[in-house]
Amino acid sequence: MHNMNMFSESLKMAISNIKNNKMRSFLTMLGIMIGVAAVIGLVTIVQIASDSIMGEFSSMGAGTLTVIAQGTSLKSGLNENDLDKIRNIDGVDAISPYVMLSAYVVVDNEVYKKVDIEGDDVSYFAHNDRIDKGRCFKDFEMDGYTQVCIVDKTFIEKTLKGKNPLGQIIHLGGYDYKIIGTQKENNALTGGASDKGDSEGNIIIPYRNVNRINFSPNVVNLYVYVKENADASEVEKNLRSELKRIYNNADNSFQIMNLESLLNVMDTIQGMLTTMLGGIASIALLVGGIGIMNMMLTSVSERTREIGLRKALGAEPIRIQIQFLMESVVLSLIGGAIGIGIGCLIAFVAAQLMKAKFIVSAGAILLGVGFSAGVGIIFGWMPARRASKLNPIDALRAE
């Protein structure tokens, strides 16, 4: 049997028929177009958003435990002894205490009262990409007596009036500090400390220096960085026991957050959201498919005489069926392709608005194409079958 010929000729006839009826073909495709655009657009937006958020979190290091140790009325925060004990837990790579406070800063004899001071450890910078120009702290600068700092763009604009900050001396909390580096801008999604409207900037100094400014040697917030090949949940367990020991099993004395489990939750949510949106958008596809079936039935009805003639000239039933099936599949694929284009456009615009990176998963596109073809075949089947079964004599006699 001349199968290849049958398919290629049916394809040519299908395309020719579609071209001859541009308006009707367009209306038929509309449902599929909207359905696929919705599926692709929504699923891609969800993916972009969560990838962007997860990207930021991931860069902070999976394998980071966040500790908030508010302590008890007897003992507030963690002292250097406690921190050493935590450093020595099996699997802990480094720890970075994190302190925030406000202080007066004097620059060129001007006093600035609304500057945020942030205290970090040198290990913090290995897990957080904060440095723009210059450098971060060195190990020997963590002794608590070395006055070095890293300033952000708001501070440079408001106090240094755009002068080159590196090497400048500012007066902070009663001491002279040298600026050794500048901070990068914060990401829109994760935000940062100096996003508050009236803040005059953010300065990072070694965390032990903060404790000299506000006379409190104890640390409440702590990042614990887990070694690469260690098990984060093991370390979390040991950390929990250690903290319990420190606070004598007092209730509500501390909290440990495992970023990894947060990321897993995000992953699950993304999955659920995608499925749900996909399901909703699929309803649009269903409607589109019904539209195709409707159109094809009308088409078969209108072309009854033509079908009768083709059969009289020697077209077998299967040939007629393939011809009409081809038409519905081609219509669906074209509609699907346009829908994919529109969907990507929507996602692109959304990505710009979210200031996130625009990515399109090949999987989503394949899904769009697959759905279109599937809809074309499923909803075109019945009309095509009906056409193939027409009695040529009756068909020729039809109006």
Add this chain to the structure above:
Amino acid sequence: MEQTKNEEILRMTNICKDYEMGGEILHVLKNVDLTVEKGEFLAILGPSGSGKSTLMNIIGCLDVPTSGHYELSGRTIADETESALALIRNKEIGFIFQSFYLLQRQSAAQNVELPLIYAGMPERKRKERVKEVMEKVGLSDKMDHLPNQLSGGQQQRVAIARAVANNPSILLADEPTGALDQKTGQAVMDLFHSLNDEGRTIIMITHDRKIAGHAKRIVRILDGIISEGDVEDA
């Protein structure tokens, strides 16, 4: 002159066709015997309701008889599948209809090409053949015209070109001049004559005595019964 017996192309023996209508059985064709030789020009003449259309459908393998024996080009046409009948039609029958039945959105050449596509002919050969038959009917310059750009007579000639494209055993024409005026009808009949002179077998169904007169042999049908008629003067 000695009558040489030509090869038989069609033989129908005891053909009956019954239809069921509202619980009753209608005998549309009753014990029809018909033999056609190769190269004949036959007219089947009968009024409407005589069963001539049903007879044509059976000859053209569009329908199967209720009982009886039908042989076409040495092949028995019995209760075959729709696919098998389609293939037979494609190879053996060239249909010509009263209302031409051209595909309106395809050019004349594309219309003529259709049976060749169904026959599985490769593209290059198809184009050649289409050119050949369009020349034969005198419409080489109208290949790319759409049917609505052609006159009735021209459309029927395209239909004739389509009918002979696959070199079928018989041309089966149903009231071929019914939709044409006298003059154009005459031109179509002239074309039939020239095709018959080439050796093609033509079977024409009509209710018009004058048209039937163009044929070399007339068979009359009335109430499902066949009888041989004389070739009457036009």
